[in-house]
Amino acid sequence: MSADVCDSGSAIADTNDAQTEGTVTFTNCTMNDPDGSLVMNGTSQFSFNTGTDSLRMVFRMTATYIGETQAINLTLACSSISTASVSCSVTSDFVGIDSRVYRIEDLSVSGSEISGFYVSMTFYDPDHGRVDVTTTQPLTYDCPTAVPGSGMLTLSGSSDTFATASFDSCSSYTVTVDGVGTTYNW
Numbered sequence: 001m002s003a004d005v006c007d008s009g010s011a012i013a014d015t016n017d018a019q020t021e022g023t024v025t026f027t028n029c030t031m032n033d034p035d036g037s038l039v040m041n042g043t044s045q046f047s048f049n050t051g052t053d054s055l056r057m058v059f060r061m062t063a064t065y066i067g068e069t070q071a072i073n074l075t076l077a078c079s080s081i082s083t084a085s086v087s088c089s090v091t092s093d094f095v096g097i098d099s100r101v102y103r104i105e106d107l108s109v110s111g112s113e114i115s116g117f118y119v120s121m122t123f124y125d126p127d128h129g130r131v132d133v134t135t136t137q138p139l140t141y142d143c144p145t146a147v148p149g150s151g152m153l154t155l156s157g158s159s160d161t162f163a164t165a166s167f168d169s170c171s172s173y174t175v176t177v178d179g180v181g182t183t184y185n186w
Contacts, residue, residue: 007032021047026061036066054079084112100126116140129158143170147186
C-alpha cells in the first residue's frame, strides 16, 4: 500500500480477510507536490458494515505541510453509503490559528443536488461556548465558484445569541445578527 500512497515512508494496512475493517498506520508517509511535501504520521481505523450499509472511520494522526503541523482528531460515521441518500456525521477537535482548541460535533450533511443539502452541527468555542448550526432552507450549489447559490443557516449561541447566514445568489450572502443584516460579496 505504501507505494500507492506515499512517495517515501510507509502506509501499512492491517485488515480482516474481508477488508471490511482494519487500521492503516502512517509512518513518515510523504506525499510530494510542486509546493512542498505533506508528511502523515498516525493511524486511521475503519469499519464497513454491509448489513447496516454504514462506514465508520477514526483518524488520529498529524499532518505536516510546508513546516506547519496539525493534529487530526476526527471521527466520521456514515449511513446509507451505497445510496444517493448517504448521511454522514463528523466530530473533530482542532487547534485554531489562535492556538486554542475548538470542537465540531455531530456535523451532519444530508440531501442531494436536486433537493438541496441540509447541514447541522454543534461548534464549541473555548471562551464563548456552544453554537448550534442548522439549515432552515436547503443549501444549493449551482454556482460556478462552488459557493452556495441559495439557502439559509441558523446559528444559535449558548447565551441566547441568534444569527442567520442567507445565501442570496452566486455573488452575495447576508449575515443577520440581532435583526441587523449585512450583505457581503463573495
